[in-house]
Amino acid sequence: MAGGFSFDSLNRAQREAVGTLDGPVLILAGAGTGKTRTVTCRIANMLEVGIPPENLLAVTFTNKAAAEMRERIGGMVGKKRAEQMTVCTFHSLCVRLLRGGIDRLGYKANFSICTQGDQVGIMKQLIVRKGGKDEKVKAEEVLAAVSKVKNAGLPLDAIRDDFFASLAVAYQNELRARNAVDFDDLLLLAEKLLREHADVREHFRKVYLRVTVDEFQDTNGLQMQLLQQLVGKPYHVCVVGDDDQSIYGWRGAESKNILEFERFFPDPEVIRLEENYRSTEAILHTANSLIRHNAGRREKMLRPTMAGGEPVRLIGMPGDEEEAEFIAEEILSLKATEKRPWEDFAVLFRTNGQSRKLEEALRKSQVPYRMVGAQSFYDRREIKDVLAYLEILDDPRADVPLLRILNSPPRGIGQNTAVMATDFSRERQVSVWEAFCDPEFTGILSNKVRGAIEDFVAQVLMAKASIDARTIPANQVLHAFLDEIGYRDWLERGCKTPEESDQRMEAIHDLLEELSTAVQRGKTVRKFLDDSALASDREDDDLDKKQGATLITMHASKGLEFPVVYLVGLEEGVLPHRRSIEEGTKDEERRLLYVGITRAQKKLTMTYCQYRTKWGQRMGCTPSSFIREIDDKHLLHTCWDDIMGAEVSDDELDDFFGEMEDFLKS
DNA sequence: GACTAACGTTTTTTT
């Protein structure tokens, strides 16, 4: 084959998938069945048969997955062609569509993207405005309801609770007034744009002749509708997924999309990848025996290619402290006895809160580790602030970032002034910035506040002019601006420890660095901001660059694999999570455990505790109900006492001999 | 408007 890659190493099903390029294709790819390899080969094949790269669209679940996929395809067919393809998430794709056409939907093209934090901030204000100070409704709860109806394609007044519904409407008006959209709006508006404007739709259908969607089990109803708008006859669309790994139902994901794919795209070629190359028979048997208990699956069998293997261990621990210490100590000893690098080990947990004890134990045992997920780099306050400033310098009429940084650092423009400015801007249908520049507004303020606003406006205009002139790189202008307004000083003063201060300064430095490379590569500031808003990736996000054992949530572990895996906290209320029991979504928790189990290649250990410390209080635990469902053919059920009992006696023996030696010497 | 002290709340998972 010409392109420097061949299909020789693929099995029959994989080869069929790679060779079937026309019409709708549904690839059901169980865990560890070489899905990524198959998909990348399939796309490489499209390029090989002469389909131009710019006509290919591949949608992934995360930006990181997108970068990886592009990389791998680049390795097969050359970097240049890989870079001409569109590989991105649904959300990034929507930004791309909307930057060009959102004006047709009544928004201005320079719309801002609200992240979670922005949304919560806006909603909190609205709750106070509409319900009073003592209103105890939680912003997150209302937003969850809003998100749910948006993703279901329902109008906002479909929310049952009247107060919630009125907040939802107010929230949407607020976004609209600030020319901002949230994550759901990106999908909603892009779908609307394609549906209502035939010329736009036809344009993109001609651009994206072949569409591939990865992790299809995690798409929601809205994304499915978007896909339908995007793909016209003869439906050259390929979706890849595994309904057993659908773990984002709480975000609106509908495994219905995969179960009823043929309803949307008739008569698809259905290809099953069932041969597992990742895990031992013992691990796969354990996984299969668990997932059997879910109803309404696309029945499939994961067939092991590695017979036998070590039995899966299930260990009962006294408490979460012992659980963490046990794992830390065992990693330490396995590293020595089995000559494994730290990177071979992963500890998977249900909630981020469980990581603290594990981190402490690993630190104590001096096991290097890397935390994946947790607080996103882009969610850190200083990062959000700096990005807000950058957005202001790009376009000061953006209300959301302006209100964010209006008084950070304090410059005499407080809450009251902010409220007055937003009220004025709402009445006049202008941005807050324009209110600031309007003498009719500044005229009603005290001399002191007016002066503060005028100074601020002047500072921003000065820096903006410098950015627009493009003689000095944007990162340098921003850097100088932050120092001029005293942002870094202020931030540093607010830090309690020197370490905290170092961390925050470093984060800002890293961001400016990122901006610098982005600008050098010819990206606009706007594009940089868009990418940042949608980036889930952390700091030096490349997992491979960091060394150490991996600490990760089960959700974030999807798509990864490790030779040695620990699944902790198999307790009722933790996994399955208490809330899933209340809401009757235990099936999803079962899939989550299934995902966790199938991350393991060689050695799997699951643990549960008798008690767990929660909010500084010791709480009793009962083992997870899932434990009963697991077949014990390859299972070794022990407890901490048994294992430690043996080791303690060894230690005691050592002590005994040590004392004897001392005695003899004396 | 800014700073401090006590208070209450929290922990599902993420684009």
Add this chain to the structure above:
DNA sequence: AACGTTAGTC
């Protein structure tokens, strides 16, 4: 236990 929010003070 740790964080963010709120009330009270300067």
